[in-house]
Amino acid sequence: MSSYVYKTTRRGVLLAKTVSYQVRLCSGNFRHLEVLKDENNVAIVTMKRAPVNSLNTELLTEISSVLTDLEETKCSGMILTSFSDKVFCSGLDIYEIFKSKPSAIGTSFSTLLEVFIKLYGSTFPTVAAITGHAPAGGCVLGLFCEYRIMVQNFKIGLNEDQLGFNAPSPIVKLMINTIGHRNAELALTSGRLFTTSQALQVGLVDEIAKDRTEAFEKADGFLRRFEMIPPLARNFTKQSMRRALLQDVTINREKYTEGFVSMISLHEVQQSIAAYLDNLKNKKRNAH
Numbered sequence: 001m002s003s004y005v006y007k008t009t010r011r012g013v014l015l016a017k018t019v020s021y022q023v024r025l026c027s028g029n030f031r032h033l034e035v036l037k038d039e040n041n042v043a044i045v046t047m048k049r050a051p052v053n054s055l056n057t058e059l060l061t062e063i064s065s066v067l068t069d070l071e072e073t074k075c076s077g078m079i080l081t082s083f084s085d086k087v088f089c090s091g092l093d094i095y096e097i098f099k100s101k102p103s104a105i106g107t108s109f110s111t112l113l114e115v116f117i118k119l120y121g122s123t124f125p126t127v128a129a130i131t132g133h134a135p136a137g138g139c140v141l142g143l144f145c146e147y148r149i150m151v152q153n154f155k156i157g158l159n160e161d162q163l164g165f166n167a168p169s170p171i172v173k174l175m176i177n178t179i180g181h182r183n184a185e186l187a188l189t190s191g192r193l194f195t196t197s198q199a200l201q202v203g204l205v206d207e208i209a210k211d212r213t214e215a216f217e218k219a220d221g222f223l224r225r226f227e228m229i230p231p232l233a234r235n236f237t238k239q240s241m242r243r244a245l246l247q248d249v250t251i252n253r254e255k256y257t258e259g260f261v262s263m264i265s266l267h268e269v270q271q272s273i274a275a276y277l278d279n280l281k282n283k284k285r286n287a288h
């Protein structure tokens with residue numbers, strides 16, 4: 001178990017260094033996730049695929065499986081977060097889409113769509129405690145949740161265009177639903193990454209936190225808003241707001257996967273990803 005776990009009290013979720021009797025580690029043999037539940041059946045799902053939580057098929061499969069478990073055990077809320085104080089999630093594992101077989105690209109993307117359906121369509125309230133950078137697929141994970149709290153001085157956004165391909169249409173719709181058509185078009189066409197405060201201004205995140213502890217307090221505050229709301233009513237409303245997009249992704253999952261694979265497999269796109277990776281490595285080299 002990592003050195004940090006989250007202790008819950010009746011008044012909220014607090015960062016602590018010791019396991020409280022009130023918190024139990026969920027069963028399930030996860031390599032890249034830690035799942036804790038408090039006495040109110042709120043789950044804290046922490047991604048811990050070092051160094052940057054890139055979403056490979058294994059991590060995506062684990063997230064999908066946790067979501068099934070949380071539905072079955074009638075979880076009352078979920079906080080999605082990262083083990084890292086620098087990166088929430090760095091998006092799809094680039095090495096699973098660069099120079100990879102179409103079948104591997106397809107599996108990775110299709111599993112992301114499975115997570116889309118389960119997380120975006122979950123019956124319980126969901127909040128992302130974004131403790132670091134959240135580019136591309138990292139931002140997408142946040143967008144699947146109902147509410148986003150982001151620690152200050154990081155970056156978030158859909159930068160797919162910078163890598164040489166476009167964000168798939170369900171993600172474009174999700175972005176439009178969140179920040180409006182004009183802002184989404186400007187952001188997507190330039191692959192813009194927003195700073196935390198810019199993201200708040202545009203509505204991409206809902207609250208800013210000064211650090212992880214505050215992010216958790218605010219996440220807990222969001223979940224507590226629903227204490228007096230009958231869960232059935234809440235869920236009906238949520239599903240009715242999300243139905244069109246959920247149905248689209250569910251019905252067209254295969255079509256979207258084929259489209260993504262074809263696009264990523266294009267020679268020009270692979271060249272752009274190679275250049276992007278070079279750039280990433282150079283940045284790292286120059287920083288040292």
Ligand SMILES: CC/C=C\CC/C=C/CC(=O)SCCNC(=O)CCNC(=O)[C@H](O)C(C)(C)COP(=O)(O)OP(=O)(O)OC[C@H]1O[C@@H](n2cnc3c(N)ncnc32)[C@H](O)[C@@H]1OP(=O)(O)O
Nearest residue numbers: 052054090091092093094095133135136137168170171284
């Ligand atoms: C309906 C459909 C739904 C959705 C479609 C969504 C499609 C999404 C496409 C994607 O998500 S593509 C991935 C896009 N991701 C990025 O552009 C992020 C790239 N990474 C960064 O900008 C930075 O690494 C960072 C800001 C996340 C972290 O910076 P820093 O803390 O300085 O770490 P390093 O840059 O040194 O990286 C450490 C290590 O990790 C590797 N890495 C980083 N990101 C990824 C990644 N996405 N996949 C695989 N590996 C990644 C990086 O290369 C370094 O590796 P070393 O071997 O050099 O240590």
